[in-house]
Amino acid sequence: xxxxxxxxxxxxxxxxxxxxxxxxxxxxxxxxxxxxxxxxxxxxxxxxxxxxxxxxxxxxxxxxxxxxxxxxxxxxxxxxxxxxxxxxxxxxxxxxxxxxxxxxxxxxxxxxxxxxxxxxxxxxxxxxxxxxxxxxxxxxxxxxxxxxxxxxxxxxxxxxxxxxxxxxxxxxxxxxxxxxxxxxxxxxxxxxxxxxxxxxxxxxxxxxxxxxxxxxxxxxxxxxxxxxxxxxxxxxxxxxxxxxxxxxxxxxxxxxxxxxxxxxxxxxxxxxxxxxxxxxxxxxxxxxxxxxxxxxxxxxxxxx
Numbered sequence: 001x002x003x004x005x006x007x008x009x010x011x012x013x014x015x016x017x018x019x020x021x022x023x024x025x026x027x028x029x030x031x032x033x034x035x036x037x038x039x040x041x042x043x044x045x046x047x048x049x050x051x052x053x054x055x056x057x058x059x060x061x062x063x064x065x066x067x068x069x070x071x072x073x074x075x076x077x078x079x080x081x082x083x084x085x086x087x088x089x090x091x092x093x094x095x096x097x098x099x100x101x102x103x104x105x106x107x108x109x110x111x112x113x114x115x116x117x118x119x120x121x122x123x124x125x126x127x128x129x130x131x132x133x134x135x136x137x138x139x140x141x142x143x144x145x146x147x148x149x150x151x152x153x154x155x156x157x158x159x160x161x162x163x164x165x166x167x168x169x170x171x172x173x174x175x176x177x178x179x180x181x182x183x184x185x186x187x188x189x190x191x192x193x194x195x196x197x198x199x200x201x202x203x204x205x206x207x208x209x210x211x212x213x214x215x216x217x218x219x220x221x222x223x224x225x226x227x228x229x230x231x232x233x234x235x236x237x238x239x240x241x242x243x244x245x246x247x248x249x250x251x252x253x254x255x256x257x258x259x260x261x262x263x264x265x266x267x268x269x270x271x272x273x274x275x276x277x278x279x280x281x282x283x284x285x286x287x288x289x290x291x292x293x294x295x296x297x298x299x300x301x302x303x304x
Contacts, residue, residue: 167198
């Protein structure tokens with residue numbers, strides 16, 4: 001099969017589809033460099049959108065992101081009014097955090113397919129990733145008009161609204177989603193976060209205390225309760241709660257980090273340093289862990 005494919009591409013150099021098949025065969029055999037070379041050769045002669053998108057997939061799978069982006073741009077050049085070509089570029093850019101490219105491509109795709117809720121949702125993700133929070137709110141509100149009962153749409157709109165400083169909208173939309181999906185713990189935790197940020201920590205703690213009745217052993221609930229208690233100066237209670245969270249999930253360093261932070265806020269700098277030192281042993285490559293330990297030791301006058 002490999003020899004036949006090589007013969008075909010050699011004797012039909014303008015057959016981009018043959019290049020796709022050859023590149024995929026190279027990938028299947030683990031020959032990444034050869035796969036890239038075959039795909040790039042096909043990209044130079046491709047004349048059809050579907051083939052350009054297949055070449056983009058091969059290049060992405062081979063780890064050649066720039067080549068994949070070039071293949072998507074080639075697909076757009078072949079079909080400038082093809083919504084799916086713009087959407088494919090936007091989705092790849094979104095995946096690899098190329099915010100400007102994602103926003104531009106998905107905006108064009110949405111304009112070519114107005115009212116498509118999936119494209120609006122993806123465009124909202126791109127705007128959020130790029131820090132364009134007001135734009136994210138605008139398109140996600142429009143998306144939610146088409147998918148009023150979609151919990152994921154509501155959660156993303158809440159996140160965008162909170163980032164844009166519109167706490168009232170964030171609390172409203174995520175609160176409605178929580179009512180429609182009472183078993184979704186992630187949605188109710190998101191609501192408690194927005195209440196803490198935009199309303200009051202007291203109100204958030206009341207919500208979290210109610211959540212604990214339904215999820216008594218959830219480490220996420222316990223962690224959020226501990227953070228709220230610490231914010232309210234309830235350090236002894238916060239330490240008990242974060243200790244319970246650590247017991248529920250001892251393999252997660254985040255609980256050790258928060259335990260140290262609570263001890264630090266309580267003025268127990270020696271105990272905080274011990275907790276942060278344990279964190280650095282578990283996460284030796286984590287810069288924040290070392291910074292937290294250094295901060296605690298500085299408070300203890302251990303400046304060396």
